[in-house]
Every structure is written in structure tokens, then in C-alpha cells.
Amino acid sequence: MEKKYKIYIAGHRGLVGSAIVRKLQNEGYRNLVLKTRTELDLLDQKSVTDFFAQEKPDYVFLAAAKVGGIMANKDFPAEFIYENLMVQANVLEQSRKNGVKKLLFLGSSCIYPRLAPQPIKEKYLLSGPLEPTNQAYAIAKIAGVITCQSYNKEFGTNFISAMPTSLYGQNDNFDLEHSHVLPSLIRKFYEAKKHNQNEITLWGSGKAKREFLHVDEFADAAIFLMKHYNDSEIINVGTNEDISIKALAELVKKITGFKGKILWDKTKPDGSPRKLLDVSKIHALGWHHKKTLEEGIRETFDWFQKSQKEIKVKN
Template identity: 55%
Template sequence: MLQKDTKIYIAGHRGMVGSAVKRKFEQEGYENLVLRTSSELDLRNQQAVRQFFQKEKPDIVVDAAARVGGILANDEYPWQFLYENLEIQNNIIAASHEHEVDKLVFLGSSCIYPKHADQPMSEDALLTGPLEPTNQWYAIAKIAGVKMVDALRRQYDRDYVSLMPTNLYGPNDNFDLKTSHVLPAMIRKFHEAKENRHSPVPLWGTGSPMREFLHVDDVANAVFFTLNNEMEYDLYNVGTGKDITVKDLALLIQDIVGHEGDINWDTSKPDGTPRKLMDVSRMNKAGWTYNIELKDGIKATYEWFKENLDEIKELKVES
């Protein structure tokens, strides 16, 4: 177990994942947390990151910093999603190695796996086929991060681990309709339609793709578990091992929000990957499983959304 006075740097502590990791450590009684906003530390600046590590000398690093977004954002900003994510993770992982950081957790995404990978997707599926074109830029950056962690484990015996969560949702999610992922976008659309006399809700695609969703507090628990245990492998999938069609997800959110209007599916828009289900057996065998069921998680997230409506804003870079 980590000591309570262990110095822990959480990169991206104001984003959805980073804030959940911060909450988890605080709940467990860890007070020696090192935190920097993007205005205080530009993670794209190599010199600034190295100076920060030299000064703070963290024992543990959790890399939850990234430029994130859904299909639309990835498609419109391919250069930013590729280059900025490479800059951020390269600087953090390299500085961690150079300054002898004891343990590091690198957080990625299930989009690193091929578009037509066998389902459920195991860690061994990595680099066995073409990526989903709409988010390949982000995926390539995250694959590079995974391989950096793997290389440092092999060459320098670093106790660094990559965790690849499935689609995440929860408090501090991005509800901006231009850059958000499918679940938070649906929550906002159904809520606003309900407020607008239950007007119809337009949604992309056919509704047929299968998706898996994990509450962000569960991935924070996975990070905490990883840092407090000896992990045999460099790469672990983190998810529920259960999926749902986008159409059924829409109906579930519509019911939770209380929207009584129509749903209009725009089949001229892309569906994205047909199915994305994680094989989480490796993480389960290590001793971790999820806790929050989808319906309960969406209910809690919708309540958070309503309570924070005035403060919700576009989050392009988790910082």
C-alpha cells in the first residue's frame, strides 16, 4: 500500500478522469497531492515540465491529462488531437523516468484497438488492424504512450502501467455539443428538449452500434488499485465487460431525463466503430472489478449536470 504521505502528482486534475482520481485519493486520506492547472504548467512545454519535476520530485504520477473529444472534434481537429496529446504524454512520461518516479499510471482509451478487432477486445488486439478513421489521431497518440510505458518497463524495469478505460462518463464530463462524447451529449440534448416543450431530439447515425460505458469513479478506483498492487502486465483494459446499443442508451437517458418527445436518427451521419466491448478479464484476475451500474451512474450524472448547469463549459484540454 502507498504511504499516506506519498507525494502524488495528478496531471489533468480538473478534467473528468483526473478530478475523479483526486477525489478518490482525498477520500482515502492522501493529502500530499501535487496539482497544477494548465495556466500554471503547460504540459506541452518540455522544459517547463522538466523544471516542475525537478522542483517537486513526485513519488507517484497519474497521467490523466489529454486533449479529448468525440467524433466531431476528432474529425475537425486531427492535428491538435495527434500532436498535443503526443507532447503532453511524452513530456510527463519522460520526466517521470528521468526523475526516478517510483510508479506511474498512464491513462488512455479503448480507441487504441482496431476498428474491427474481435469482440470483446483483449489487450493482445493492439496493432493487429486498422483504426477507426474518425478518431485515429487520438488513438495513435495514445498507442505511442502505451509503447513508451512498455519500453520503460522492459529496458529500465520501471513500475509503470497503462490503463485503457472504455467510454467514460460522470461528474465533470464535457457537455459541449460540439466536442463531447455520445453519453453526455445525449444527456444535454434530452434535457434541453424537455425544457423546450419536449421537442424532438436529433441524434447521429442508426443507433445500432454497441458501446460499453464506465462511470469515472470506477476508473479512479482502478487507478488506486493499480498503484497499490504489483501489476504483472504493462497494459490493462478497464471496463464493465457489458455493452448496450446506442439506441437503447438513448431510450434509457430519455427515460431518466423525462423527455417525452420523438427521437430523430440522422442516418447520413457516421456511426463510428460497430462495436467496442472490452475484455476486462486481465484486470479482473488482478483483483479489480467495477461497482457502478449504468442506470445508477446516468441518474447520478444527470443530477450533477442539473446542479452544475451554470458552470458547465467546453472542456477541450483536461487540465
Template identity: 55%
Template sequence: MQKSTKIYIAGHNGMVGNAIWRTLTSKGYTNLLGVSSKELDLKNQQAVKDFFAIEKPEVVIDAAAKVGGILANNNFPYQFLMENMQIQNNLIDAALQSSVEKFIFLGSSCIYPKLAPQPLKEEYLLTDSLEPTNEWYAIAKITGVKACQAIRNQFGKDYVSLMPTNLYGTHDNFDLNSSHVLPAMMRKFHEAKENNNAAVTLWGSGTPMREFLFVDDMAEAVVFALENKLPEYLYNVGTGEDLTIKQLAETIQKITGYQGEIIWDSSKPDGTPRKLMDISKMQALGWKHQVQLEEGIQKTYTWFIENIENVKEIKL
């Protein structure tokens, strides 16, 4: 890959897109392209076609999506299904029509069946039913994976899908109604500490097991896929290690310095009991994460405090 290759990062203002942009810049890539959703609504097929015709990107990284936690997915199933399909369909088809040779599609570990054996291997895709709380989002993502696979099979182009585990880090969404578990907990503990609250209530039982990857490591995985032609259509990206939500809460509690009590609200849904990625395919090719969980949470908390007035709050 030439450092002057024109690389379009769709969703470059998002948590993942931002990390990809920073990582590529730090590695000397000089021809990056990014536009906000205000300038280009990726749901608008004609606008996306026109954009590709004018800009002629050589490589496309799709980090644009409508993203959210259990509550958001439950409340807005249609938007999670339809907007994600529109965004990715418009990008993938415009890339194919304008002869883009390399396309990196980002999905999510929720594409795998709810009760699939752990750790989740790529070949478990479409072998059983999905977790109902986020099946809308998952089905959209599965169609994106399949579109890229079809292009790969039919046209021989290097269109590849990366399935990240749960990501966290700088530029995350910290809105309590739409955020993922880790930033939501961080905000709750921080505010409880600031307000001297005696207890913090967290969702669920605390028993589900989850895996978390620092977003800068995810960006490194994308660069790895950019700089190497990966032989298969689908790769998991994670740490290969998980912990209970309770252990996660205790880690964040320690880092934020909150000294009160944690109350678990078991009336709220837990989601999938365990979600750990099998990352042996990416590891066999030579990629491995670098940032350990405590270090990543500390970096995220430092960034959160420094940017507290301006942290992203996605309202649904």
C-alpha cells in the same frame, strides 16, 4: 503505498483527474499535487522538466489529454495527434529522468483495431487498422503505451497503462461540439424537455454497441493500479457489458423525463460497430466496477442539473 507519498495527478481538473483526486483524498492520501494547464502547459517540455525538478513527485498519474468526440477528432486531427504526444512524452520522460518509480498512463479503447474480434483483448493491440475517425488520437495513445512498456522492459520500473472504455460522470464536458455521446445526449434531452421540443435528433443509426463506465469506478481502478504492482504493461478497464446507442438514448431519455420523439440522423458517422472490452485481466487481479449504468446516469444527471450554470464546455 504510503498515504504521504507525493502523487502528481496530471489533468486533475478533468473528469477523470477530478474523480481520482476525490477518491485518493477519501482514502486518506494527503500529499496530492495538481496544477492547471494555465499554470503549467504540459506541451512545454522545459516547463515540465522544471516542474518535476522543483516538485519531485514520487508517483505520476497521467489523466491529462486533449479529449473529444468524433466531430472534434475529424476537424482537428493534427492537434489530437500532436498535443497528446507532446503532453504524454513530456510527462513520461520527465518522470523517467527524475526517477519516478511508478507511472500510470491512461489511454483509451480506441487504440484497438476497428474490426478486432469482440470483446477486445489487450493482445489485439497493433494487429490491424484503426477506426479512421479517431486514429490520430489512437496513435498518440499507442505511443504512450509503448513508451511506458519500453521503460518497464528497459529500466524495470512500474510504468503501467490502463485503457478505459467510454467514461461518463460528474465534471464531464457537456459542449455539443466536443463532447462524447453520453453527455451530448443528456444535454440534448434536458434542453428539449425544458423547451418543450417535439423531437430530439441524435447522430448515426443508433445500432452501434458501446460500453460505459462511471468515472468513480475508473478512479477506483487507478487506485487499484497504484496500490498493487500489476504484472503486465497494459490493462483494459470497463464493465464487460455493452448496449446499443439506441438503448442508451432510451435510458437517458427516461432519466431526464423527456417525452418527445427521437430522430436518428443516419447521415452522421456511426464509428466502430461494436466496442466491448475484455476485462478478464483486471478482474483476475481482483478489480471490478461497482456502479451500474442507470445508477451512474442518474448520479450524472443530478450533478448536471445542480451545476448547469457551470458545466464544462470545451470549445475547440
């Protein structure tokens, strides 16, 4: 991926897209195409067609999607399936028609069967029933993977698909209801400490286990794959280390300085019992993560606190 090439990062204001932009800029890439949703709604086929015909990007990072935690997936399944199918169909088709050299599509560890053997190897895709709470999202993402593979087969494109584990970091969604578990824990503990609460209630049993990767490290992996991976088969990106939600809550409690008690609301769903990715394929290519989870959460919490102060100043 030479520096002169034009690179379109779809979803550049989101968690993943913004990290990819930061990393590309740090590496000296200057020919980046960035469009907000107001400037280019990727659900709109005509706008996407006109955009690609005009810009003709050489490389595409497809980091635009409808994304959310368990409750968002439960509350808005139709939006999750419709928007993800439309965005990816529009971008993949126009990338193909306009001669994009290479595209990176992002799936997720959610697309694997709910009870897949652990750690989850890439070959377990489509080997069993999905987790019901995020089925609509998973089906859309699986369709995206198959679309990339079908285009490569029929049209000779180079569309690769990475399956990131749960990501977190700067520019995440810290909404209390609809965000992913880690940003929602950071926000809940932050608010509990600020309001001197004696206790905090968290969702689920705390027994489910999850794997987390800092988004800056994912951006590093995404650019690494764009440079070195040219296979239609999906590739996992993670740390190969997981933690129970209970232990994660204790870690976030320590980092945020909350001193109260943690209660668990077991009427709320846990999601899949475990989602640990087998990352031997990306390790064999020479990519490894570096940051510990504690380092990553500390950085994210610092960023979150600063952004809260900026919001206050603006208001």
C-alpha cells in the same frame, strides 16, 4: 502507495483527474500535487522539466490529454496527435529522469483495431487497422503505451498502462458538438425538455454498441492498479456490458423525462460498430465495477442539473 508519498495528478480538473483526486482524498492521501494548465502547460518541455526537478513526485497519474468525441476527433486530428504525443513524451521523460516510483498512463478502448473480435482482449492491440475517425488520437495513445513499455525495458521504470472503456460522470464535457456520446445525449435531452421540443435528432444510426463505466469506479480501478499491478502489458478497465446507442438514448430519455420523439441523422458517422472490452484480467486481480449504468446516469444527470443552476446563479 503509502500515504506519505507525493502524488502528482496531471489533468486534475478533467473528468478522470478530478475523480482520482476525490478518491485519493477520501482514502486519506494528502500529499497531492495539482497544477492547472495556466500554472503548468504540459506541452512546454522546459516548464515540465523545471516542475519535475522542483517537485520530485513519487507517483504520477497521467490523466492530462486532449480528449473528445467523434466530431472533435474528426475536426481536430492534428491537435489530437500533436498534443497527446507532446504531453505524454514530456511527462514520461521527466518522470523517468526524476525517479518517479510508478506512473499510470491512460490509453483508451479506441486504440484497438476497428474490427477487433469482441470482447476485446489486451493482446488484440496492433492486430489490425484502426477506426479512421479517431486514428490520430489512437496512434498517439499507442505511442504512449509503447513509450511506457520501452522505458520499463531500457530504464527499469514502473510505468503501467490502463485502457478504460468510455467513461462518464461529474466534470465531464457536456459540449453539444465535441463531447462524447453519453454527456452529449444528457445535454441534448435536457435542452429538448427545457424548450418543450416535440422531437430530438441524434447522430448516426443508433446501431453502434458501446460500454460505459462511471468515472468514480474508474478512479477506484486506477488506484487499485497503482497499488497492485506492476506489469508492462496493458490492462483493460470496463464493465463487460454494452448497450446500443439507441437503447442508451431511450434510457437517457427516461431519466431526463423528455417525452418527444427521437430521430436519427444517418449522415453522421457511427464510429466503430462495437467496442466491448474483455476485462477478465482485471477481474482476476480482484477488481469489479459495482454501479449499474442507470444508477450512474441518474447521478450524472443530477450533478449536471445542479451545475447548470450554479452557472445561472453565477451569471
